[in-house]
Amino acid sequence: MIQRYGLTALAVVVGLLFWPLEALMHAFVFDKGSFAANLFSSDPDELWMRTLITLSFIAFGWLAQRSLREQHRLQERLILKRDRLSQIIDLTYDAYIAIDDQGQVIGWNRSAEQMFGWRRQDVLGKELAQLIIPESERAAHQQGMQRYMQSGIATMLYRPLQQKACHRDGSLFTVSLVITPLRSGARQEFFAFIRKQDGIEKLSAGDKR
Known part of the structure; x- marks a missing residue:
């Protein structure tokens, strides 16, 4: 299960962590209000930016996971073909x-x-x-x-x-x-x-x- 969905799950976690990390930066680096106020901000521009970045992380993770699965399947097919050829040659x-x-x-x-x-x-x-x-x-x-x-x-x-x-x-x-x-x-x-x-x-x- 981890091998099948690992990158996608990791991307989801990173995407969700972006919200509190971004709130921490606004609160303690840029000194723009408290952490809670930034985390639960109702500013539509802020919400749109966070959502877009989170979805980008998830999309990237899903595409990377899909590419990894395709590569794994291709490798398995190549191994099967190689083993089959070896058996044919041996016999x-x-x-x-x-x-x-x-x-x-x-x-x-x-x-x-x-x-x-x-x-x-x-x-x-x-x-x-x-x-x-x-x-x-x-x-x-x-x-x-x-x-x-x-x-x-x-x-x-x-x-x-x-x-x-x-x-x-x-x-x-x-x-x-x-x-x-x-x-x-x-x-x-x-x-x-x-x-x-x-x-x-x-x-x-x-x-x-």
Whole structure:
């Protein structure tokens, strides 16, 4: 109740307090009669001014409260949409991975857990290259990231790719994916939906960690 009507109620209180405050000023600051005489003044101009100011306070409080409620409802809708999108991504068939501009994992759904053998809580904040990219291809991945961050140019974005990926148990397999950059405020992020292709290879000696 307070959250719903707090600003309006506060405005009413302030508006009503204006009457005795204004009477105090007239009585003790401007020395225009007693406090009681000023408070219960029957001067139509004085009454009109007090009423107008009081109503202005109330109107302002009501408008502020209404704006606050609208903002709160909008925020709730945004949270619901965000949660719904997170649930959709988490339950999608394709593996979903997101990284920040440092190459650290910030998104990892259930399909990614099954595909790569890493649980979400174990990979968040870790460097993606050390988790799923074969050792022989990590340098190229990191160079591509640096080149994009410096120039905004990359040849592997926005188009279907086939790449080798590494499971937690060391096996290699081919995946198809599309990498998309996303600007989130001042941060640069990247996300990809990944689908596993048929065929699994054993990790070669050159790719062993």
